[in-house]
Amino acid sequence: MSIKRSLTSVPLKLSTLLMLFFLMLGTQVFAANPEVSDSEEAIAAGKSIFNANCKTCHKLDQKSVGPALRGVTDRRSIDWTKKFIRNSQALIASGDAQAVAIYNEFNQLVMPNHEFLSDDDLMNLLAYVEYGDKADAAVASAGGEGSVAAGGAGIPSEYLTIILAVLVIVLLLILIVLGLIISILTKYLKTQPLDEADQEFINQKSDFKKVFRSDAFVIIITALVVALVVKTALDELYTIGVQQGYAPKQPIAFSHQLHAGQYEIPCQYCHTGVEIGKSANIPSANICMNCHMHIQNVGGKDGISPEIAKIYAAVDENKPIEWVRVHNLPDLSYFNHAQHVAVGGVECQTCHGPIEEMEVVYQHSTLTMGWCIDCHRQTSIRTEGNEYYDKLVQLHSGSKNALKVKDIGGLECAKCHY
Known part of the structure; x- marks a missing residue:
């Protein structure tokens, strides 16, 4: 018996579909030149x-x-x-x-x-x-080994709010349940034969003045007030020096979403010091002009947009653009970009968030000491192909756990406070 198969029933591999696509466009697909190394x-x-x-x-x-x-x-x-x-x-x-x-x-x-x-x-x-x-695969695995968990500093304010809210709700539920129990018992006892003293006790009216003056009520109210004051004080203490969400207005409306996102300009192109020094460096107007002297901008006088005109003016007047700093660690803390980016292989987004999606740059992470310590505790060292860590890996070979930043002195006070 013959079996007819529909064309749509034949499984097509992705490579076959791609080949058909290029043939339809009249494009020939060639293998890469053998003279080029694939190492x-x-x-x-x-x-x-x-x-x-x-x-x-x-x-x-x-x-x-x-x-x-x-x-x-x-x-x-x-x-x-x-x-x-x-x-x-x-x-x-x-x-x-x-x-x-x-x-x-x-x-x-x-x-x-x-x-x-x-x-x-x-x-x-x-x-x-x-x-x-094949960077897409590397980005997709960024949540695996070597990734950084976004730790916080101390007990987050949201947790304290939840704890207080739960305590208040539990207290109210207890009071409601006790009121229902008293009501049910009172109704039940009224149907029973009781002596005169018991009847008088059951029929007595509640004296709310005595309730408000009772020791239990005073203790409960005092505890709630103290908890509220402590929570407020902790919230204020945890916000000292924390600028998470800070997004100042800049002298030029520079869009990271356009440059780093749409056009995929690497961070290192503008922030030239990120791989070689402590600071990432704020780009000069000359770096902007590397591209904008060749790119025509629609709109504004002479075909140049007002924002781009500010760059031209800065170059012509030989004056720096006064960018407003967004991320600013306290002077008592030492942070080296080169150590993290060039040696540690940490992505910019780990600390700065989805910078390629920001129209206006803001501080994404808390950048507190607790946040940094959590990072050092949880981040695995990327040792593959990095001779910088060879001796440390050898010394750590007896441990079953992965080598993390905390194992190479990442929690020592002098690392950041010297």
Whole structure:
């Protein structure tokens, strides 16, 4: 007996669907150039170069300010690609047809020269372009090992409020239950044959003045008042130096949602000190102009928006932009960005929250001592491929638990207070 199968009943793999999609578009899919290394070391090195120099204008698999880069070594020769990356304007000026076509296709935007990149740097960059960008999986696993739990400082105010509310509710329920029991017993006793003294006791009216003057009532009210005062005092103590939610108005309406979110500009591009020093650095107007001297902004005088005009004015007048600081630790605390970002591999969002979603930047975390200590207690050390921790891992090898920050002195007072 023959069995007919419908086309829709045939299971299609994702790779098959992708192949059909590209065939429908008339696009050929090629394997990456075999001259390009696919080693993890080359891809990692290339990613750093890409993030520092290319990510502002390029994406791997879709057009952005510039063309999509994936498969560039199949569409172009490696030598041509290197020349274009190092000095695209020289290649365009020479009349190279491919370079001129790209230049015209993308509104004649000028790509900065990268002559400082060595051949090894360029090959690592191409390795990342062809084989890299599996960052989505890394972001999805951010909640696993090495992630930071958002600890708080002491007992949160919300918990104290809940505790007090529960105590008041329990007290009221007890009073209601006691009132119901007394009412039921009184009605029952009135139906029973009692002597004259008992009848007089049951029929007596409640004297609320005596209740209010009783020791029990005074103790209960005093306890509630003391609890309320203590809660208020603790709330005020815990808010000293805490600026969570602080979002000051800045001199220029800079949108992190647009720059870090939509355009995926890495934090390190503007905050240049985050991987090399204690402070992350506030970007100068010159860093802004690296992009805005090539990007036309619609609106305002001469096609420049009023906010962008402020950057031009700061550059022309050689005056710094007076940004208002959002995150400000007390002077008695020492925090080093390079230690956390470059060595510890901590993501910016761990402390600063979803910065790529903020139209106006605000302080996301409490940044209190308790918050930092909770982080050090719960964060596992990322030791893989990091020689900085080799000896510490060897010393910790006898323990069954993962090596955490607290195990390498993360709870020592002198680490933060020196």
